[in-house]
Amino acid sequence: MKKLFKLILILSFFSLNFAQTFAAEKVEYLKTDWSFKGLFGKFDRAALQRGYQVYTEVCASCHSMKYLSYRNLSEEGGPEFSLAAAKAIAASFEVTDGPNADGEMFTRPGKLSDKFVMPYDNVKAAQAANGGAYPPDMSVLVKARGGGVDYIYSLLQGYEDPPSGVTLDDGVYYNKYMYGNKIRMAAPLSDGIVDYGDGTNASVEQMSKDVTTFLMWAAEPHLEARHQMGFKAIVYLIILTILVYFSMKKIWSRVESEV
Ligand code: HEC
Numbered sequence: 001m002k003k004l005f006k007l008i009l010i011l012s013f014f015s016l017n018f019a020q021t022f023a024a025e026k027v028e029y030l031k032t033d034w035s036f037k038g039l040f041g042k043f044d045r046a047a048l049q050r051g052y053q054v055y056t057e058v059c060a061s062c063h064s065m066k067y068l069s070y071r072n073l074s075e076e077g078g079p080e081f082s083l084a085a086a087k088a089i090a091a092s093f094e095v096t097d098g099p100n101a102d103g104e105m106f107t108r109p110g111k112l113s114d115k116f117v118m119p120y121d122n123v124k125a126a127q128a129a130n131g132g133a134y135p136p137d138m139s140v141l142v143k144a145r146g147g148g149v150d151y152i153y154s155l156l157q158g159y160e161d162p163p164s165g166v167t168l169d170d171g172v173y174y175n176k177y178m179y180g181n182k183i184r185m186a187a188p189l190s191d192g193i194v195d196y197g198d199g200t201n202a203s204v205e206q207m208s209k210d211v212t213t214f215l216m217w218a219a220e221p222h223l224e225a226r227h228q229m230g231f232k233a234i235v236y237l238i239i240l241t242i243l244v245y246f247s248m249k250k251i252w253s254r255v256e257s258e259v
Pocket of ligand 1 (some may be wrong): 054055059060061062063102113133134137141145152155156178182183184185186188189195211
């Protein structure tokens with residue numbers, strides 16, 4: 001019995017130690033106040049529009065967003081560009097269509113119903129252009145990474161010089177937040193790389209926040225509707241609870257008075 005007790009003591013000591021070292025190695029993500037978090041959370045329209053600008057001017061040359069159509073840019077709950085603006089955005093892209101009567105493919109200006117144009121024809125072409133690494137499709141990337149928006153926000157700001165002793169191959173960069181700290185994407189953002197139409201200062205931090213907000217919307221376009229639904233459900237449950245409480249009192253009132 002005593003032996004067993006000792007064993008448990010030793011084991012728990014080691015597991016505690018293990019948990020501690022494990023916790024110490026976990027990096028803390030950078031924090032920012034996301035407008036879409038919480039029960040009443042909504043997307044900041046201006047941030048979504050700026051985020052689209054960052055995506056299209058910076059990230060879109062490597063990362064596709066294959067589930068988005070230009071139409072989505074003007075839909076309720078998203079960046080809510082005017083229909084005319086969304087049409088103009090679509091028309092600014094060249095889309096391959098066809099085949100025509102001669103059996104040939106042709107290009108035409110984009111329409112609202114077109115999906116976002118892809119930067120590469122296929123995965124192999126994307127890898128060939130990026131030294132073997134594949135820039136993942138960003139449609140649902142926020143959901144595909146453990147830390148979600150905080151991770152992507154941090155990753156974009158996490159480029160650093162490697163600590164001494166760490167050597168990097170060509171085309172590999174050191175990032176504090178990337179799994180294993182090595183990433184085959186050069187820091188995509190630098191201060192002032194885009195020119196915001198609304199006068200917002202395009203700092204790396206600001207652009208990281210805007211583009212991450214945009215990616216969050218892309219991954220969860222119905223977030224606002226879902227929050228509204230959740231709120232309605234809670235109000236409904238509160239009213240129901242009150243009703244049930246009073247009807248219970250009424251039903252039992254006779255029984256209690258008879259006792
Ligand atoms: C020059 C091409 C290029 C551009 C521009 C670019 N990326 Fe990347 N990105 C890559 C490649 C390649 C990878 C894969 C890296 C790897 O696997 O090591 C990647 C990976 C990522 C990842 C995933 C990291 C992970 O956890 O696997 C995120 C997030 C990301 N990019 C965000 C962005 C954002 C946001 C922008 C625009 C601001 C952007 N990228 C611009 C090439 C690019």
